Amino acid sequence: MWFQWKKQLRKTTKRNEQSGQAKDGIDETVESELQRNIETVRNTTGNSVDVVIRRFLLGKEEGIPAALLFVSGIVDEEMIHQFLLESVVQLTIPPSYCREEALVYIEQKIAAAGKMKRIKRWSELFLALMSGEVILLIDGVPEALSVEAKGGEHRAIEEPATQLSIRGPREGFTESLATNVAMVRRRIQNPHLWLEAITIGEVTQTNVSIMYIKGIASDEIVEEVRRRLQRIRIDGILESGYIEQLIEDQTFTTFPTVYHTERPDSVAANLLEGRIAIFVEGTPFVLIAPTVFIQFFQAVEDYYARFDIATALRFLRVLVFFISLVAPSVYIAVTTFHQEMMPTQLVIAIAAQRESVPFPAFVEALMMEVTFEILREAGVRLPRAVGQAVSIVGALVIGQAAVEAGFVSSAMVIVVSITAIASFATPSFAIAISARLIRFLLMVLAALFGFYGILIGIVLMTLHLCSLRSFGVPYMSPLAPLILSNIRDTLVRFPMWALTERPRLINQTNMVRQGNDQRPKPPNQPEKEGDNH
Structure with a gap:
């Protein structure tokens, strides 16, 4: 029954694709009659107002009917009118050329235009038209000429909004x-x-x-x-x-x-x-x-600064990632199962704070984490000027009100705040949000089994990381499998002159990326006068 349904679905899909192709006419070729070609364009595009069809007479003396087709807003209209349209109108086609050869003559004579190609099928014509190219149709010629004239408004090059750096270029990619x-x-x-x-x-x-x-x-x-x-x-x-x-x-x-x-x-x-x-x-x-996994803890300014500073910052990023991952679960495990691991005075202080809290540590942490995630999401979705104020004021007011009302303890507010700041310190948002999701799983394991649950969760996460691949490359390389020659640019960053090889599992043909003996040396000291005696 299942296989019959799948077979019927494939037949229906194939039939729909064939009917769609026939309907759109993508298998048909461009006709020689200009009026019919223009009607085909209008019918296919639904007579859209931004699809401009500019009809004119080709050449000074010949007066051959022709048309330029382009989509307004995604082409450089100034270039079309000044360089393309005027050149075509003023062009004189030799009498020896027939209409079929006129397109070839135009292609050879219009030097001011961009990349050009001849098109015979409607599928290629509509693809070029919607991609920002100009289409030239000539009456009596069963093909079209596509001229590249992409333009329109684009966002200016600005500093990246998500990957800021203290030192380095200030330009980021745009939508073009x-x-x-x-x-x-x-x-x-x-x-x-x-x-x-x-x-x-x-x-x-x-x-x-x-x-x-x-x-x-x-x-x-x-x-x-x-x-x-x-x-x-x-x-x-x-x-x-x-x-x-x-x-x-x-x-x-x-x-x-x-x-x-x-x-x-x-x-x-x-x-x-x-x-x-x-x-x-x-x-x-x-x-x-x-x-690879370690790539998400590397920032661009690591390579613009000294190696010792870059190494210290990388260790700090790994530390804050670990804090954002396990801080709430450690608090739950310590307060629920392992009070003997804390100093006596700290245990008494936390117990005094939690005396008026009616919820266990897990529920307390879960409420605070969910509340903070809601505030973070609200800060992202609201307008920038309002979002930052809502996030800061909401966190302060709700945290203070929750402590005074007895719903949570002051220690829990501190733990959640440190966790949030640590997640913001992670250079990559993609890996930071992964830690935010795994954090809730570790909180559940800590509430059930204490430190043993946290250890089990970390071991399972490590095994999962070691099993991942990225286009066949081990996700944890060069740490697992261990490649000593590539350790120089992982948790630590060796001096620039010591980074002589490219990552081995990514490239195995051209490994050397700099010459030998690149270590900087002081200039030779001049000999003193008394050295020769």
């Missing part, structure tokens, strides 16, 4: 794919920086690009990224998060296995290590693959 690619190319001016384009989304037709450095990136990983992108069949891609969820190795995990960033310098650094960048039109976030 071409602008984002150009910012990376300005940093890596190498002809081996390759870019591949692919269109994903049956309805949205979103432009997606794969960028990597040929000779540094692994060919197997590049082919795997290409294969996963090409197998995507979906109506629309509105943000890179769609791509991330469709190409990751493991779905049922709270830990991100694809890194995303809005900093061009971060993308350039990952490309130099052999990773692949995935650009998506319409979003400032670029995906990086493959990804």
Whole structure:
């Protein structure tokens, strides 16, 4: 019964696809009659007001009926009128050229236009039209000429909002794919920086690009990224998060296995290590693959500062991640099962505070954590000027009122506050929200089994992390499996002159990234006069 239903569903889907293709006419070719072509465009686009059809006579003397088609708002209309339309109208076609050859003549003579290509099928014509290109149709010619004239309003390059740095570039990606690619190319001016384009989304037709450095990136990983992108069949891609969820190795995990960033310098650094960048039109976030766990605790300014400062900050980030993960559960375990592990005076102080609290420690912690998550979400969704005030005032008022009313103890407010601040100190939001989810599971285990439950939860989380892969690369590398040569850029950061190799599991062909003997040395001291005697 099940197999019959699945077979019938496949037949229905295939029939719908075939009927949709026939309806849209994507298998048909462009006709030679101009009026019928214009009617086809109007019928297909629903006579949309932003689809501009500019009819004119081609050439000074010939007067051949022609039309320019473009979508207002996504093209450079000034370029269309000044360079394309005027050039075509003033063009003189030799009498020896027939109408079929006029398109070839125009393609050769219009030097001011951008990239051009001839189109014969309606599917290619509508894809080019909706992508911001201009379509030239000539009466009597059964094909069209597509001219690249993308434009329109774009957001200016600004400082990244989610990945701020004290030292480093102040520019971040925008929603324009071409602008984002150009910012990376300005940093890596190498002809081996390759870019591949692919269109994903049956309805949205979103432009997606794969960028990597040929000779540094692994060919197997590049082919795997290409294969996963090409197998995507979906109506629309509105943000890179769609791509991330469709190409990751493991779905049922709270830990991100694809890194995303809005900093061009971060993308350039990952490309130099052999990773692949995935650009998506319409979003400032670029995906990086493959990804390892330790990568989420590294910030871009780690490589702009001295190695000792960067190492100390990395240890601090790992510490605050661990605090945000286990702080409430440790409080629950200590106050419920292991009071003997605290100093006597501290036990007496906490017991005095909890004397008027009617709830056990687990319920107390759960109420405070849920309340703070609500405040955090409200601060994100509200307008920026109001959201910060609501978060701060709400936390202070609710915390103070809850203590005075006897619902929670002062110690619990301190623990929740430290946990929240620690989660904000994590450089990556993707890994911070994973800790926020796992925190509730550890709280339940602590309420049931005390420290033993916390230990069991951490062991299970570690085993889960070791089982993850990112495009075939172990998620915990180079810690598990242990690769001593790559430890220099993990929890610690060795001096820049000591980072001689790229990550071994990501790249196994071009490992060396700097020359030997790069350690800085003081200049040779001049010999004193008495040294020769």
